Amino acid sequence: MSTQKKTIGFIGTGVMGGSMAAHLIQAGYQLNVFTRTKSRAKSLLQQGATWKDSVKELAKESDVIITIVGYPSDVEEVYLGEEGLLNHARPGSYLIDMTTSKPSLAKEIFEKAKIKDLFALDAPVSGGDLGARNGTLAIMVGGEEKVFEDMLPIFELMGENIQLQGPAGSGQHTKMSNQITIASNMIGVCEAVTYAQKAGLNPSKVLDSITTGAAGSWSLSNLAPRMIADNYDPGFYVKHFIKDMKIALESAKELGLSTPGLELSLSLYEKLAAEGNENSGTQALIKLFQKTK
Structure with a gap:
């Protein structure tokens, strides 16, 4: 038409x-x-x-x-x-x-x-x-x-x-693959930014080096700068990412798949939400890592 x-x-x-x-x-x-x-x-x-x-x-x-x-x-x-x-x-x-x-x-x-x-x-x-x-x-x-x-x-x-x-359903299955990828990647981004800060580096300058190499990802390029700036405004809500990860976990189990990275990310985001951050952007996950001694 x-x-x-x-x-x-x-x-x-x-x-x-x-x-x-x-x-x-x-x-x-x-x-x-x-x-x-x-x-x-x-x-x-x-x-x-x-x-x-x-x-x-x-x-x-x-x-x-x-x-x-x-x-x-x-x-x-x-x-x-x-x-x-x-x-x-x-x-x-x-x-x-x-x-x-x-x-x-x-x-x-x-x-x-x-x-x-x-x-x-x-x-x-x-x-x-x-x-x-x-x-x-x-x-x-x-x-x-x-x-x-x-x-x-x-x-x-x-x-x-x-x-x-x-x-029908293939679009949603593809999105689950997308969210599974992001789930573990967000942990890595948070750990990397926190490591750079703890090592006394300029984290923005670190991003200039690592975003164009093998570590590069959308989350690293677009969300890590927000983490560094303490900007937790939602581009995508924590509560909605938790919803997505639960759907992905349920679908993975139906397919007989083990997804330990997804399970770890979901547990961390649920902890983040329980601390009052469910309406923050997903980049707020770094708060959990910055508290680690």
């Missing part, structure tokens, strides 16, 4: 969703928005988005519906609830869940959507607040190839590295 004149509905306008939705408005799409806290949509409404009072109302007035909410339970409510998308979206509508959620839930949504002549994709993202703001997200997609091709012009407004990974 041609997406140029289609109305897009957007549900969830948090740290990442707000920036992602803004790119769609700037590209000339008519955008309907709904989020549980209307004040979070203020910027989008000022840019020309139209507020809808419920998921049901948004569903009835949108051709393509994008969701990026908090937890799998939120995805279930938005899609499978009595007032949800599967009960109220118009036949022929496209449903794109960009939340990091359970692969099994993505498959369930796909199968139930197909029965109702709806086209569903799971398309979680990576790149944090910076990637969302700059339109450079990695977008990992699960679903049918024709549906993916139809939605590609929309994905290209929000991201750069856009890959169809396979059938």
